[in-house]
Amino acid sequence: MRSAALISVAFSLATATGPAHAQVIDLFKRVSPAVVVLHTVQRGPAQQGGQMSFEGLGSGVLVGDSQIITAAHVVQTADQVEVEFKTGQRIFAAVISSDPLSDLALLQLEEEPADVRPVRLGDSDDVEIGSEVFVVGAPFGLTHSLTVGHISARRNGDGSGELAADVELFQTDAAINQGNSGGPMFNMAGEVIGIVSYILSQSGGFEGLGFVITANTARRVLFEERAFWSGMTGFVIEGALAQLLNVPERAGYLVQNVAANSPAQQAGLRPSLIPAQILGREFALGGDIILSVDDIQVSQPDFRDAVANRLQSLSIGERLTINVLRSGQRVELRYHKLR
Numbered sequence: 001m002r003s004a005a006l007i008s009v010a011f012s013l014a015t016a017t018g019p020a021h022a023q024v025i026d027l028f029k030r031v032s033p034a035v036v037v038l039h040t041v042q043r044g045p046a047q048q049g050g051q052m053s054f055e056g057l058g059s060g061v062l063v064g065d066s067q068i069i070t071a072a073h074v075v076q077t078a079d080q081v082e083v084e085f086k087t088g089q090r091i092f093a094a095v096i097s098s099d100p101l102s103d104l105a106l107l108q109l110e111e112e113p114a115d116v117r118p119v120r121l122g123d124s125d126d127v128e129i130g131s132e133v134f135v136v137g138a139p140f141g142l143t144h145s146l147t148v149g150h151i152s153a154r155r156n157g158d159g160s161g162e163l164a165a166d167v168e169l170f171q172t173d174a175a176i177n178q179g180n181s182g183g184p185m186f187n188m189a190g191e192v193i194g195i196v197s198y199i200l201s202q203s204g205g206f207e208g209l210g211f212v213i214t215a216n217t218a219r220r221v222l223f224e225e226r227a228f229w230s231g232m233t234g235f236v237i238e239g240a241l242a243q244l245l246n247v248p249e250r251a252g253y254l255v256q257n258v259a260a261n262s263p264a265q266q267a268g269l270r271p272s273l274i275p276a277q278i279l280g281r282e283f284a285l286g287g288d289i290i291l292s293v294d295d296i297q298v299s300q301p302d303f304r305d306a307v308a309n310r311l312q313s314l315s316i317g318e319r320l321t322i323n324v325l326r327s328g329q330r331v332e333l334r335y336h337k338l339r
Contacts, residue, residue: 023188027190032136032144032146033116034116034117034118035059036059036083038056038057038059038068039056039083040055040056040057040080040082041080042054042080043077049273049274051273056078057178058070058075059074059179059183059196060074060107061184062118063120064118065118066113067107067109068083068109069106069195072100072103072105073103074105075095075182076098076229076231076232077258079260081107083109086143092110093107094110095107095229097228099308101157101164102163102164104222104227119191119192121191121218122189123215123216124170124214124215124216124217130150131187132148132150132188133149133186135147135149135174137179137181142179152173154171155170164304167213167217168214169194169212170185170212171209172185172210173210174210175206175210192215195213197211197212198210225312227308230262231264232264233255234253235256236252237253244278247325248325249291249292250299251298252289253290255270255289256271263337267334269287271284274286288331289325291323291325291330292323319335319336321334
């Protein structure tokens with residue numbers, strides 16, 4: 001019995017220090033310099049009303065031409081984004097593309113990083129369930145942390161308003177926690193096959209259910225479609241809530257946060273500043289309620305897609321009309337695309 005136990009221990013040690021283990025070590029050394037930590041500054045409603053600034057943290061990855069892919073929820077309403085590299089170098093960046101319904105965003109660095117090679121976006125269609133993968137990011141601010149796991153399943157967004165139905169995700173058991181958001185998932189060839197989005201958890205910590213937006217979705221949304229960054233967050237209100245807020249249409253879009261120097265701010269949209277809890281939901285009130293964008297009504301079933309298509313087709317110099325409900329009055333705002 002003792003001999004068998006010794007043989008088992010020896011086999012386990014040999015496996016842990018075998019070729020696969022060495023491969024992960026080599027791959028981490030090669031790709032980790034391209035993984036970055038994102039430090040954001042953004043504003044949100046204070047507990048007693050008004051706004052206050054707070055700092056955020058996320059991860060991202062350098063993919064070429066001084067561009068960083070990350071998760072939209074990390075930077076969507078950030079007033080400032082600073083990118084920290086493994087070398088300690090810090091560079092400010094601007095959001096140039098973002099799609100909250102795909103939870104993907106693209107940043108452009110103000111200058112090229114020193115001695116850092118970008119990594120390659122892989123073909124996520126080639127990834128099979130059971131494939132070994134690893135994630136690099138900054139969970140709880142612990143920079144360049146490595147976790148290893150497998151692809152547990154392929155999923156699609158539920159189309160309920162959090163993620164669009166055409167967004168493909170990998171489910172993984174590689175540990176993911178706060179701060180990992182926006183960081184890369186790699187295959188065993190050192191290619192980025194996904195961008196970390198969220199976890200399902202009852203405890204608030206990782207419980208083996210992490211979700212990653214696939215690389216092919218990122219390629220389509222950020223590089224082919226060039227999703228428009230509005231710099232705004234909000235949500236559709238209808239039914240009892242719309243009636244309670246005296247919305248004169250069947251539905252409206254309640255603005256929550258607006259980033260400085262964003263198209264939303266340039267259009268004059270006002271954020272919500274008064275914390276509230278209504279019908280079991282926590283959010284802020286007092287901001288503009290969008291009723292229509294050009295001739296696209298919020299009540300239309302395809303409102304989000306129609307507005308996204310309109311924004312993507314907007315030419316430089318062209319204007320967009322936004323009708324909002326502000327302090328009980330209809331107000332017409334205009335966004336003028338400058339670049």
